[in-house]
Amino acid sequence: MTENCSPDTDLKCALHLMGEHALEASRKLSLSSTDERNTWLNLMADALERDTALILEANEKDLADAKVKGLDKARVERLILTPDRIKGIADALRHVATLPDPVGRILSSITRPNGLRIDKVSVPLGVIGIIYESRPNVTVDAAGLCIKSGNAVILRGGGEAYYSNQALANCIRTAGEAGGMPENSVQLVPFKGHEAVSLLLKMDDCINVMIPRGGERLIRAVVEQATMPVIKHYKGVCHIFVDRDCRDWKQALNIIGNAKCQRPGVCNALETILVDEAAAPEFAPALAEYLNSKGVEIRGDETFRRFADSAAVIPAVPEDWSKEYLDLIVSVKVVSGVDEAIRHINRYGSGHSDCILTQNVSTAETFLNGVDSAAVYWNASTRFTDGGEFGMGAEMGISTDKLHVRGPMGLEELNSYKYKIYGEGQIRS
Amino acid sequence: MTENCSPDTDLKCALHLMGEHALEASRKLSLSSTDERNTWLNLMADALERDTALILEANEKDLADAKVKGLDKARVERLILTPDRIKGIADALRHVATLPDPVGRILSSITRPNGLRIDKVSVPLGVIGIIYESRPNVTVDAAGLCIKSGNAVILRGGGEAYYSNQALANCIRTAGEAGGMPENSVQLVPFKGHEAVSLLLKMDDCINVMIPRGGERLIRAVVEQATMPVIKHYKGVCHIFVDRDCRDWKQALNIIGNAKCQRPGVCNALETILVDEAAAPEFAPALAEYLNSKGVEIRGDETFRRFADSAAVIPAVPEDWSKEYLDLIVSVKVVSGVDEAIRHINRYGSGHSDCILTQNVSTAETFLNGVDSAAVYWNASTRFTDGGEFGMGAEMGISTDKLHVRGPMGLEELNSYKYKIYGEGQIRS
Numbered sequence: 001m002t003e004n005c006s007p008d009t010d011l012k013c014a015l016h017l018m019g020e021h022a023l024e025a026s027r028k029l030s031l032s033s034t035d036e037r038n039t040w041l042n043l044m045a046d047a048l049e050r051d052t053a054l055i056l057e058a059n060e061k062d063l064a065d066a067k068v069k070g071l072d073k074a075r076v077e078r079l080i081l082t083p084d085r086i087k088g089i090a091d092a093l094r095h096v097a098t099l100p101d102p103v104g105r106i107l108s109s110i111t112r113p114n115g116l117r118i119d120k121v122s123v124p125l126g127v128i129g130i131i132y133e134s135r136p137n138v139t140v141d142a143a144g145l146c147i148k149s150g151n152a153v154i155l156r157g158g159g160e161a162y163y164s165n166q167a168l169a170n171c172i173r174t175a176g177e178a179g180g181m182p183e184n185s186v187q188l189v190p191f192k193g194h195e196a197v198s199l200l201l202k203m204d205d206c207i208n209v210m211i212p213r214g215g216e217r218l219i220r221a222v223v224e225q226a227t228m229p230v231i232k233h234y235k236g237v238c239h240i241f242v243d244r245d246c247r248d249w250k251q252a253l254n255i256i257g258n259a260k261c262q263r264p265g266v267c268n269a270l271e272t273i274l275v276d277e278a279a280a281p282e283f284a285p286a287l288a289e290y291l292n293s294k295g296v297e298i299r300g301d302e303t304f305r306r307f308a309d310s311a312a313v314i315p316a317v318p319e320d321w322s323k324e325y326l327d328l329i330v331s332v333k334v335v336s337g338v339d340e341a342i343r344h345i346n347r348y349g350s351g352h353s354d355c356i357l358t359q360n361v362s363t364a365e366t367f368l369n370g371v372d373s374a375a376v377y378w379n380a381s382t383r384f385t386d387g388g389e390f391g392m393g394a395e396m397g398i399s400t401d402k403l404h405v406r407g408p409m410g411l412e413e414l415n416s417y418k419y420k421i422y423g424e425g426q427i428r429s
Numbered sequence: 430m431t432e433n434c435s436p437d438t439d440l441k442c443a444l445h446l447m448g449e450h451a452l453e454a455s456r457k458l459s460l461s462s463t464d465e466r467n468t469w470l471n472l473m474a475d476a477l478e479r480d481t482a483l484i485l486e487a488n489e490k491d492l493a494d495a496k497v498k499g500l501d502k503a504r505v506e507r508l509i510l511t512p513d514r515i516k517g518i519a520d521a522l523r524h525v526a527t528l529p530d531p532v533g534r535i536l537s538s539i540t541r542p543n544g545l546r547i548d549k550v551s552v553p554l555g556v557i558g559i560i561y562e563s564r565p566n567v568t569v570d571a572a573g574l575c576i577k578s579g580n581a582v583i584l585r586g587g588g589e590a591y592y593s594n595q596a597l598a599n600c601i602r603t604a605g606e607a608g609g610m611p612e613n614s615v616q617l618v619p620f621k622g623h624e625a626v627s628l629l630l631k632m633d634d635c636i637n638v639m640i641p642r643g644g645e646r647l648i649r650a651v652v653e654q655a656t657m658p659v660i661k662h663y664k665g666v667c668h669i670f671v672d673r674d675c676r677d678w679k680q681a682l683n684i685i686g687n688a689k690c691q692r693p694g695v696c697n698a699l700e701t702i703l704v705d706e707a708a709a710p711e712f713a714p715a716l717a718e719y720l721n722s723k724g725v726e727i728r729g730d731e732t733f734r735r736f737a738d739s740a741a742v743i744p745a746v747p748e749d750w751s752k753e754y755l756d757l758i759v760s761v762k763v764v765s766g767v768d769e770a771i772r773h774i775n776r777y778g779s780g781h782s783d784c785i786l787t788q789n790v791s792t793a794e795t796f797l798n799g800v801d802s803a804a805v806y807w808n809a810s811t812r813f814t815d816g817g818e819f820g821m822g823a824e825m826g827i828s829t830d831k832l833h834v835r836g837p838m839g840l841e842e843l844n845s846y847k848y849k850i851y852g853e854g855q856i857r858s
Contacts, residue, residue, distance in 0.1 A: 427683060
């Protein structure tokens, strides 16, 4: 497809060439051994530490640009690399190297009545596209997971981290290729601007899946345009429902505090508390007091405000029920019981992580079955929705879709499968 | 989202209302029991037989329209319903009722060091959209598989089968609902025209996956527009590679004949034969003679024509290598060995089903690992790529994508999963 085009003057041509190169690399990667891939990851980690000065130099350029552009503090903070952070990125690669190889698992093996043996075997997805925003560590983290799982990767980082991403990608790519990693296994799109992204999103002939990581706007734009499958979550509007049979209030408040306050800026943090009307008269004041003591702003519905100290509770507006605050703010609503809680969550939630606090086994099962979310908890913090906490060793992100992967996406989810079929001359009649 | 719109005058509103109804039905379906769903399928089957006259009447209308429009013979043939065909459709539903329930399987269960128990449990996908062309039986087959697997379905059939599809959908819907099936579990889009399809394809807030079934043009249009995940295959350009160590020629020709001739119009039929140059001098003439005797038109490359009786072989043009003939035509190319065979298949194939004929174990493994297709065969016909033949009991279609499902899509692949997490007050530190 790129046979008669000029990559130097034609952006589409240049991107398709990257795609073809990635596809070629992915064929070779799919045949590489576990040891080879782990060696490459360790070589990359060593190179990152060795090239720290070079990487920091590139990072300085981005930071200087950020100052000129007047980037806000939070974004600058995400952009900063330090020797410690680079060491952390390198160690994460070394950790990924120690994880089990997802490739080549025999998922099932059956022998049919006609003697045909059908093995279902895990294989890499092929070429993975990653479109991400400011954090430059994603360049290495994502590439490491792709290589570990036998995939080639095309990275498209944010403009703010342009030089940092280039330095990091060059470093790991060179180190890997010096150790025998197929050429172009890791490629970073060097073109700035939206056009490159729009073109990438139509390259379904050479990119098997696109994983956008960043804010909701970025992800919606990717879904809107992509012709290949996309793995994503828009946001995390996570709920905790305090049931009428929640009898351990200390535990309940402890879980609520952890889910809301331990790291409010992440997608598995709590955003809405639902309180059973049977528990509300007594629990509401206790909850309001507890949240106040933690410095959490409360936006409550009328009933909650009636039971709690209404001076401490801001009236909630309809938009609050689907809001991802990512901050020390929580909305609270009184519901008639578990059924209304389930309906509310299925309507306003994001299908991410939701929890019931109760000592009633049957109500808990009703909630676990009825809430249509990736992770549904009984008496535990929603903050556990994470590849590491789920025992996957590492994660590429979280999916709130239901196809292919739901919840944390680990190494196994970066694989597909194929059927290898062993015959002795069988024909179909 | 449909709160202030008028379904009677606004197509978008009417479709969104269908989507919301389907979503509501899917919540109820996901909580239904195995017995309930099987009962509904059997009720539907009985109703189809009971309402045969009504259905045939509707089918007559479509056939009359087809005559007016001058539909070609093959399409008219696909459209025709008879009492026997209706009985067949009903029996297929009854068969699906006997299959294992894919919902509620515990896919894994781990207890983390902190005591958190994490169960990964299969759940329905939710709402499945099916866009299909002329065959009216798809209306019932697809709906049956969706209901069995706990999903609500929105069906959008081809205009040629408009009345037949309505009669079939009404029949099964009414029968199911009379037996307690949630209202709107099965809905057929009553609107003709492309606009309805385009609108449906943007309804990712209430349709979890879109499954297009039909020609390549239809499927490309769906992929181009859809914002929800799509499960599909464009076409099946299936290969058989005759290796230098293929010593059982009788078996080889038998497999080739079966793959090409047993049912040439389907996606797992053979389209291209690759012959190892070391085998070509002797095998090429035998192959040409065999294919001739079967009435198969041969389009060969220059080398093949040199070895075979060139009068019996039409010169192949470059387009032949990626052509899905769906007819008694085959392209043949001589390659330098297994590596070129793999490269050719990965370049020109469709990732569907490909086969090596050899007695060499090591070459076979090279082929099985190197060919990047859903099903890769050693010494067996490509025609086996089928949910039934793979032991799935039934199939919704074939996927050549690598996400979620690759190869035949059975009942298990019409499920997603969720994590049910059992805690005792755990919080994240």
